[in-house]
Amino acid sequence: MMQNMIQYPNMLKVHNTLSGKKEEFQPRQDKKVNLFVCGPTVYDYSHLGHARTYIIFDVIVKYLKQKGYDVFYLQNITDIDDKIINRAKERKTTPEKLARDFEKEYLKDMKGLKVDSVSKYARATEHIKEIISQVERLLKKGFAYQIEDGIYYDIAKFKEYGKLSKRTALQAEDAVSRIDESKGKRNRGDFCLWKLSKEGEPSWPSPWGKGRPGWHIEDTAITEKYFGSQYDIHGGARDLIFPHHEAEIAQMKAISGKTPLVKYWLHSGFLTVKGQKMAKSLGNFITIRDFLKENSTRVLRLLVAKNHYRSPLDYNDNLVLQTERELERVDEFVDKLSRIKSVKAGSQQILKGAEEEFEKAMEDDFNTPRAVAAIFELISAGNSLIDGNKISGSDAKAILAFLKEIDKVFNFIFWKKEKQEIPEEVIKLVKEREKCRKEGLWQKADEIRKEIKELGYWVEDTKDGSKIKKI
Numbered sequence: 001m002m003q004n005m006i007q008y009p010n011m012l013k014v015h016n017t018l019s020g021k022k023e024e025f026q027p028r029q030d031k032k033v034n035l036f037v038c039g040p041t042v043y044d045y046s047h048l049g050h051a052r053t054y055i056i057f058d059v060i061v062k063y064l065k066q067k068g069y070d071v072f073y074l075q076n077i078t079d080i081d082d083k084i085i086n087r088a089k090e091r092k093t094t095p096e097k098l099a100r101d102f103e104k105e106y107l108k109d110m111k112g113l114k115v116d117s118v119s120k121y122a123r124a125t126e127h128i129k130e131i132i133s134q135v136e137r138l139l140k141k142g143f144a145y146q147i148e149d150g151i152y153y154d155i156a157k158f159k160e161y162g163k164l165s166k167r168t169a170l171q172a173e174d175a176v177s178r179i180d181e182s183k184g185k186r187n188r189g190d191f192c193l194w195k196l197s198k199e200g201e202p203s204w205p206s207p208w209g210k211g212r213p214g215w216h217i218e219d220t221a222i223t224e225k226y227f228g229s230q231y232d233i234h235g236g237a238r239d240l241i242f243p244h245h246e247a248e249i250a251q252m253k254a255i256s257g258k259t260p261l262v263k264y265w266l267h268s269g270f271l272t273v274k275g276q277k278m279a280k281s282l283g284n285f286i287t288i289r290d291f292l293k294e295n296s297t298r299v300l301r302l303l304v305a306k307n308h309y310r311s312p313l314d315y316n317d318n319l320v321l322q323t324e325r326e327l328e329r330v331d332e333f334v335d336k337l338s339r340i341k342s343v344k345a346g347s348q349q350i351l352k353g354a355e356e357e358f359e360k361a362m363e364d365d366f367n368t369p370r371a372v373a374a375i376f377e378l379i380s381a382g383n384s385l386i387d388g389n390k391i392s393g394s395d396a397k398a399i400l401a402f403l404k405e406i407d408k409v410f411n412f413i414f415w416k417k418e419k420q421e422i423p424e425e426v427i428k429l430v431k432e433r434e435k436c437r438k439e440g441l442w443q444k445a446d447e448i449r450k451e452i453k454e455l456g457y458w459v460e461d462t463k464d465g466s467k468i469k470k471i
């Protein structure tokens, strides 16, 4: 269905942070797309900010796949880092155990969010050989130097440093905690490639003594192993542009001499609370697991899709309630469509319009809010036609098929209804009310409805009988 729907196979434009512009998307090799997104540092539970970033890239990958691209989605897992070592100390456990436990939780969260498009998760600690090889090459080429506590990258040697972020110094929104301070550094912005270990810290043997990788080098070592020195898309939230992604460019260009490392750099906006980035350090976070205890995954997936991936998304409870109501509209529409038996046609035009609008939106730098608006316009127009009995069974099927296809990307439309345990008492009252209605005892029927409402349920009268909803 979607394959037929695609009428503009070469119109996809993506915003590239490197050029600051929307560019036509043309992978390096025909339809093959190698894509890397920075994964989590596994020292704690993930929060809704992480969820937003990973849902966005899940939607992007699923859309590309639906367009016929052969996508390999690689994601690293930072399972060795200062944060992991410090947290393990606090919890009186080992960094290895802490990292494995939180990796498990992260993967559980992703499964809960239906983020299932990653082709390979690659742990930093399983790529030590590749990391050491990159550090050796950087030293040999004169881009790195050794001091007392480790090997550092000399940013003064790399003239293009700052090309991605258009700066060479830190700003407030950067992932600041990852700047390695050391007295012996040549330049303030030099970053660590290999840290010589302190007593009791996890370490691996290297030509420079026992140590562990710096943060930026794990990504280039992993991508070089699976993709080579150049690939198509690199994604992450915007706090990673500087210095993390800038450092990746500096490392790989120095090693391979090839440019660009990445053809398209895609950076997503933050999930914020009252305008501030959701972050562990600010204490304004909701973990994914806590969110999912109270809410359904589809709410978060729609909430994320309603906002453009590059814009900030300010999270609040009202937004969740509003999104739940929108999902009720979706469910009602799907429900009505599934029951249409009429033979009168009339809806082809609205479906064609929605298909075109949806695709145009997605082709324009993955404009999911416009794509979602197209779905809701289809629902409004479809509802009017249903009310006028102007949709045939086959038209309804065609609309459902379109919704099913786009739901492979969004995952919020078709959802198994959570089993509603309706109390016996309510069922008995509903039956009694139906009997009253049949006998024309309207006032009594209204009284019973009030009783049902007091018990926390709402009855709706439809052509097919009473429907009960929890309030």
Ligand code: AMP
Binding pocket: 038, 039, 040, 041, 042, 048, 049, 050, 052, 053, 236, 237, 238, 239, 240, 269, 270, 271, 272, 277, 278, 279
């Ligand atoms: P971390 O585990 O801190 O390295 O973060 C993993 C990913 O989540 C990175 O791409 C971060 O940029 C992203 N991230 C962290 N906080 C937020 C947030 N509040 N909104 C969006 N993305 C975030």
